[in-house]
Amino acid sequence: MAEETGAPAPRRRKSLWLPLGLVAALVLCAAPVGVGVVVFRGLDSPAWPASPAAKAEPARSPVAGDAERVTATYLRDRIGAALTTQGRALLSGDQGGFLGVADPASPALATLRAQFTSLRAMKVTKWAPSADSLPSSVGTQKWRTLVEVQHCFVEPDCKPMTITYGTVWTDTVAGLKLVGVEPSMSTYDGPRPWEVSPLVVATGKRVVVATTPALRGQLRTVLTEAERAAAVADRYAVGGPPPAHYEVFYAGTAEWKRWFGGSRPSWTAGYALPVGGRQVDVVINAAAPQRNNLDDLLRHEMTHASTMPSDGFPTSAWWLVEGIAELAASGGAAPATYEGIQEVRKVVKERGWSGPLEDLKIADGAADWEVAGAYGIGYLAVRQLAERFGEPDVLAFMKALTHERMPIDEASREVFGEPWSVLNAQCVAAVRAAAG
Structure with missing residues (x-):
């Protein structure tokens, strides 16, 4: 999530x-922004399945009468080589080399220029693009393929992040050139x-x-x-x-x-x-x-x-996640001085909130006071646990619940030595007492 x-x-x-x-x-x-782009056969699947055997074969230049797959395999290798050169140029600070893959007459040039400046400013330390899918024809002398980039910022040896985005290429007198770059399409x-x-x-x-x-x-x-x-x-x-x-x-x-x-x-x-x-x-x-x-x-x-x-x-830990973040943000403010205490009172008194903490939720269209009150409830519950057991144990509880995905009662017994039903009741009572 x-x-x-x-x-x-x-x-x-x-x-x-x-x-x-x-x-x-x-x-x-x-909508995709690539030049001359038509709907691809699917962001998650290439036009043809790429097999290790197909990738291992040396790609030859296509000739008249060849199957479309022969052309696609050849183009995939040329695109891969161009991307490798582009990645090296980015890491070495060579803007001309990074932009050289693009057709100067296409919008892709401006996109790459802005990306080069931004990525260098963010201290890119790894940029490893690849295009393993076979390109798909999207018009006369134009092909679309997905590019995956493993990348890092600041840290030379980080565990890389990965994005996947669409590209469109065309043949020009200067060779195969990039003419369209689409934003990555991850749903979240x-x-x-x-x-x-x-x-x-x-x-x-x-x-x-x-x-x-x-x-x-x-x-x-x-x-x-x-x-x-x-x-x-x-x-x-x-x-x-x-x-x-x-x-x-x-x-x-x-x-x-x-x-x-x-x-x-x-x-x-x-x-x-x-x-x-x-x-x-x-x-x-x-x-x-x-x-x-x-x-x-x-x-x-x-x-x-x-x-x-x-x-x-996990969504069931919302109150704990937000409560710990509020603990850090507020510096452990006393209930009476916590900025959201009025909203907590409104949720408790007007809505009659009485737990359990795992059911605490916020609707997308919730009023500001409802949101602030829910955050405040999470904060007061976490503060209650921290006062009784100490912050290190609260963080250990969070690790068990959110990193190790333990059931909440098992995590409570392991970290605090008490069943969660008892501690939940104590936290709810503390919240209601703070709300007056």
């Missing part, structure tokens, strides 16, 4: 996260910001922050606050050491609706989601800090990044 967090109107932040199985069922409907995390937006980047000791040129003036402020937030988020790392680095994308209005698929609930101010390897990206809505504290919001979201397993959180 993908973890996403956002912001209530009158206060700080709210979070949303969806199971990957559910999100994968949501089809991203962005595409397109990545650097694919579709020119980025300006600031890098600190622990954080890379990227935004658009229009928001360049806010970049240093976001980086300063993110560096401070990283020191807090590091302390809450679950399942291993803290992230080697954090990536924060600061989104304008248009980018917020497009980056990583867009389509977040209106109350969301930020979110964190796993993007492959061990990386969890954080996205902040630039409009949200007008009604949210940027420092709190970054601590909240970056704590998600330091606690999240690579496959996301």
